[in-house]
Amino acid sequence: MFRLNPKLSQKLSYALLFCATIFVIIPVVFILFIIIKNGASAITWEFLTSMPRNGMRSGGILPAILGTLSIVSCAICITLPIGVSAAIYLNEYAKDNLLTRIIKLAIVNLAGVPSVVYGLFGLGIFVMFFKLGVSIIAGALTLSIMELPVIITTARGALNSVPYSFREASMSLGVSRWQTIRYIVLPNALPGILTGAILSIARISGETAPILFTAAAFYVPHLPGSIFDQVMALPYHLFIISTQIPNMPKNIIFGTALVLLMLVLSMSLIAIIARLYFRKRRKW
Amino acid sequence: MSDKIKVENLSCFYGKHRVLESLNINVVKNEILTIIGPANSGKTSFLRTLNRMNDFNPDYSREGAVYLDNDNIFEMNTEKLRKRVGMLFAMPIPLPMTIYENIVYAPKRLGVVAGKKSDQDAVVEQALKDASLWDEVKDRLDSSAMKLSGGQQQRLCIARILAINPEVILFDEPCSGLDPISTAKVEESMIELKEKYTIVLVTNNVKQASRVGDRTAFFLMGKLVELDKTGTMFVSPKQKQTEDYITGRFG
Amino acid sequence: MRKIIDSVMETIVFICGILSIVFVALIFGFLLKEGFAFFKEFGVINFITGRFWYPVSNPPQFGILPLIVGSLLVTVGAAVIAVPMGVMAALYISEIAPKGVRDILKSFVELMAAIPSVVIGFVGMVTIVPIIRMTFNLPTGLTAFTGSLMLAFMAMPTIVTISEDAIRSVPWAYKEGALALGATRWQTVRRIVLKAAMPGIVAAVMLGIGRVIGETMAVMMITGNAAQIPHSIFEPVRTMTATIAAEMGETVRGGMHYRALFALGFVLFVITFIVNFVADLFSGKSKK
Numbered sequence: 001m002f003r004l005n006p007k008l009s010q011k012l013s014y015a016l017l018f019c020a021t022i023f024v025i026i027p028v029v030f031i032l033f034i035i036i037k038n039g040a041s042a043i044t045w046e047f048l049t050s051m052p053r054n055g056m057r058s059g060g061i062l063p064a065i066l067g068t069l070s071i072v073s074c075a076i077c078i079t080l081p082i083g084v085s086a087a088i089y090l091n092e093y094a095k096d097n098l099l100t101r102i103i104k105l106a107i108v109n110l111a112g113v114p115s116v117v118y119g120l121f122g123l124g125i126f127v128m129f130f131k132l133g134v135s136i137i138a139g140a141l142t143l144s145i146m147e148l149p150v151i152i153t154t155a156r157g158a159l160n161s162v163p164y165s166f167r168e169a170s171m172s173l174g175v176s177r178w179q180t181i182r183y184i185v186l187p188n189a190l191p192g193i194l195t196g197a198i199l200s201i202a203r204i205s206g207e208t209a210p211i212l213f214t215a216a217a218f219y220v221p222h223l224p225g226s227i228f229d230q231v232m233a234l235p236y237h238l239f240i241i242s243t244q245i246p247n248m249p250k251n252i253i254f255g256t257a258l259v260l261l262m263l264v265l266s267m268s269l270i271a272i273i274a275r276l277y278f279r280k281r282r283k284w
Numbered sequence: 285m286s287d288k289i290k291v292e293n294l295s296c297f298y299g300k301h302r303v304l305e306s307l308n309i310n311v312v313k314n315e316i317l318t319i320i321g322p323a324n325s326g327k328t329s330f331l332r333t334l335n336r337m338n339d340f341n342p343d344y345s346r347e348g349a350v351y352l353d354n355d356n357i358f359e360m361n362t363e364k365l366r367k368r369v370g371m372l373f374a375m376p377i378p379l380p381m382t383i384y385e386n387i388v389y390a391p392k393r394l395g396v397v398a399g400k401k402s403d404q405d406a407v408v409e410q411a412l413k414d415a416s417l418w419d420e421v422k423d424r425l426d427s428s429a430m431k432l433s434g435g436q437q438q439r440l441c442i443a444r445i446l447a448i449n450p451e452v453i454l455f456d457e458p459c460s461g462l463d464p465i466s467t468a469k470v471e472e473s474m475i476e477l478k479e480k481y482t483i484v485l486v487t488n489n490v491k492q493a494s495r496v497g498d499r500t501a502f503f504l505m506g507k508l509v510e511l512d513k514t515g516t517m518f519v520s521p522k523q524k525q526t527e528d529y530i531t532g533r534f535g
Numbered sequence: 536m537r538k539i540i541d542s543v544m545e546t547i548v549f550i551c552g553i554l555s556i557v558f559v560a561l562i563f564g565f566l567l568k569e570g571f572a573f574f575k576e577f578g579v580i581n582f583i584t585g586r587f588w589y590p591v592s593n594p595p596q597f598g599i600l601p602l603i604v605g606s607l608l609v610t611v612g613a614a615v616i617a618v619p620m621g622v623m624a625a626l627y628i629s630e631i632a633p634k635g636v637r638d639i640l641k642s643f644v645e646l647m648a649a650i651p652s653v654v655i656g657f658v659g660m661v662t663i664v665p666i667i668r669m670t671f672n673l674p675t676g677l678t679a680f681t682g683s684l685m686l687a688f689m690a691m692p693t694i695v696t697i698s699e700d701a702i703r704s705v706p707w708a709y710k711e712g713a714l715a716l717g718a719t720r721w722q723t724v725r726r727i728v729l730k731a732a733m734p735g736i737v738a739a740v741m742l743g744i745g746r747v748i749g750e751t752m753a754v755m756m757i758t759g760n761a762a763q764i765p766h767s768i769f770e771p772v773r774t775m776t777a778t779i780a781a782e783m784g785e786t787v788r789g790g791m792h793y794r795a796l797f798a799l800g801f802v803l804f805v806i807t808f809i810v811n812f813v814a815d816l817f818s819g820k821s822k823k
Contacts (some may be wrong), residue, residue, distance in 0.1 A: 010720065010721035014627075014721065021624040021640060023624070024691045024692075024695055025640065025644060025647065031658045034661075035654070070817055076742075081551075085547060093549065095342060095625070100578070102765075103552055103553060103555055103556055105812075106559040108811055109559055109811050110555055112742070112749070112751070112810065113804060114803055114807055116749070116776045116779050117803055117807075120565075120566065121561070123783070129565075138599075145709065148554075148555065149555070165377045166377065166379060166380070168340075169373065169377040169441070170379065170389075171340075171366065171369065173338075173370065173444065173448060174390065174394055174448060176538075177545075178541040179393045188380055197606070201647050206651025207651070208651070208752045212780055212784065238653050239653050239656075253657070257654050257657055261651075268649040269646075270646060276435035276638075
């Protein structure tokens with residue numbers, strides 16, 4: 001059989017791998033380019049701060065922005081303490097037994113449940129069973145369960161990166177286990193936990209399927225007043241105006257997409273930069 | 285002279301593997317008991333049993349009893365035990381905070397010191413002086429403890445233990461990562477400390493044992509081979525194995 | 536006092552720890568509760584093997600075979616594109632790219648993962664869909680193939696990130712041995728590294744596929760949503776996820792159609808459960 005010389009084969013393979021890498025990252029650049037190019041002109045102060053008018057074909061997207069912010073902030077307030085506590089349990093207390101293995105398996109599976117199934121679940125339990133109705137709180141609860149495995153996993157990573165010797169040193173002084181966690185482990189894991197939380201906020205800001213039947217409304221003529229209100233949400237709004245409304249002005253759709261994208265990407269960028277920063281500054 | 289610690293028939297295991305076998309040993313009040321022996325002789329396991337730091341290892345189990353004064357330590361609350369029996373590790377482990385915070389950390393958490401700043405200042409100053417570190421760091425108490433040299437870090441760790449006013453201090457090869465000058469300083473503070481505290485020192489360095497130990501115990505394969513006054517043991521060991529070890533024939 | 540706080544906190548974190556199990560059980564339970572009522576009335580076999588999904592005709596037909604085929608087609612198509620590309624990119628990023636470049640590339644991959652699926656769906660609609668329609672001269676660009684292409688982009692970040700971890704955790708000693716014997720770097724990567732990292736890569740692929748099966752919004756926007764068994768990948772299809780998302784809003788709460796969608800969600804849940812379980816088995820293997 002014909003054989004390439006190893007040097008040449010290496011060069012060709014490297015080129016191929018490089019092309020594959022480009023293929024993976026080109027969509028990001030492409031999506032950013034298209035949306036910024038077409039959407040930038042729509043972004044005005046008025047667009048960001050006024051109500052939609054004329055069947056959403058003109059005016060602004062303020063209710064959608066506020067709706068998303070309220071759902072997401074509720075969701076993170078619910079999921080962060082639970083997720084971090086669960087991570088503390090798994091990392092600091094849990095013994096290697098059957099229960100722990102089941103918990104870990106449950107987390108893996110929660111992470112894999114499709115977002116639309118979370119939507120169904122949220123509809124079944126929060127909207128119908130607990131009679132919360134289609135509301136901010138029902139959507140936030142649904143999203144918080146969806147995000148729980150991500151928070152647990154990143155928080156565990158952060159806790160794990162605090163050297164075991166710190167715990168040992170602290171406890172050798174007679175300091176209790178919880179005090180050690182509270183005063184030594186958590187403060188040092190905090191940057192990692194917060195980075196994970198910001199990434200989670202970014203992720204759930206863009207989620208549509210879980211809030212489809214639990215929180216989002218096609219159109220609400222007023223701003224959200226309480227957590228039991230149905231609200232408009234940016235990703236759902238983008239879905240509606242890009243698929244359901246005929247003769248929608250293109251620049252409004254692109255403008256909405258740009259606002260959503262900026263919200264999500266700026267938070268991801270903050271998280272990525274924060275992580276690099278804390279990694280450099282780490283004291284041990 | 286009274287016994288501070290009395291060990292009765294202590295055996296320790298990791299899983300099924302026995303690392304200490306039916307150990308009987310005593311530690312006299314205000315002495316430095318040094319423990320020597322080759323690697324895997326069980327000396328560190330023994331030390332970590334004395335303040336139950338081994339309890340964190342799920343494979344660890346033990347039999348027998350250890351009495352601190354007259355209390356069986358295996359029946360005590362571990363936090364109370366560790367307040368009375370402090371431990372210094374082989375590598376210095378300053379906590380990632382300032383020098384000042386390192387010292388007041390445990391007293392604050394244990395409720396030994398009041399919240400008043402002046403009380404805390406006094407604790408810090410006293411502990412650092414007792415660990416002969418005060419002069420070197422008094423001007424930078426608010427800088428990170430991570431920035432100190434290895435020897436200074438180890439003395440900071442000693443000061444941290446002194447701040448909670450223990451009765452016994454366990455040293456686990458405290459000089460293994462230090463240069464000779466830092467080692468000498470740590471040894472000096474140990475000798476000063478035995479005025480107030482009872483000390484158990486595990487060391488790989490036979491010469492260190494001869495320099496600081498009042499009595500020396502030689503461990504081999506999980507058994508206590510010989511226990512005697514340091515001077516006696518180093519001049520005329522009773523057991524052949526001890527002689528071989530301290531003259532450097534093995535280990 | 537200290538003791539009380541300690542045990543209270545331990546109890547709290549323990550409860551939070553087992554909440555994950557509770558949630559999985561609740562999801563399973565709620566889907567099954569609604570789905571079971573449906574299965575009893577319509578029959579599991581009819582449901583899974585029925586060729587027609589006409590939920591609002593009279594009498595309604597609830598055969599999900601076309602939806603399963605739709606999901607399968609889109610998923611396989613996406614995997615065929617995403618798996619080789621993703622693994623190659625992971626190899627490049629972990630083994631070949633210089634350190635500075637690697638961090639930049641990884642950041643881009645992470646950004647790609649962060650883009651909301653509804654944005655990807657929208658961009659796909661206005662760019663790829665017309666291109667596909669014209670290139671292949673089709674009546675519509677909303678096809679299974681278009682969906683596969685977009686989903687491949689969405690699965691690649693998962694595959695790249697997790698494969699990269701697996702490749703990087705191959706001990707340096709393995710590579711050193713091969714390099715010392717005079718193998719080129721590429722030969723080492725191909726024969727030694729790839730082999731050693733394989734369980735982790737398989738886990739990455741499974742997780743990527745899991746993501747594709749569960750993906751909803753982008754799929755709903757670009758696959759055309761025709762509930763029929765397609766003859767080729769250039770025809771519109773409808774996936775299980777898109778069906779739930781598109782129809783749930785119009786059902787009568789508690790009605791037959793509503794329950795059928797829960798039953799569909801249950802099937803989806805079971806499928807992703809299995810996929811993730813397999814992924815977990817492999818990732819457990821790769822850690823050893």
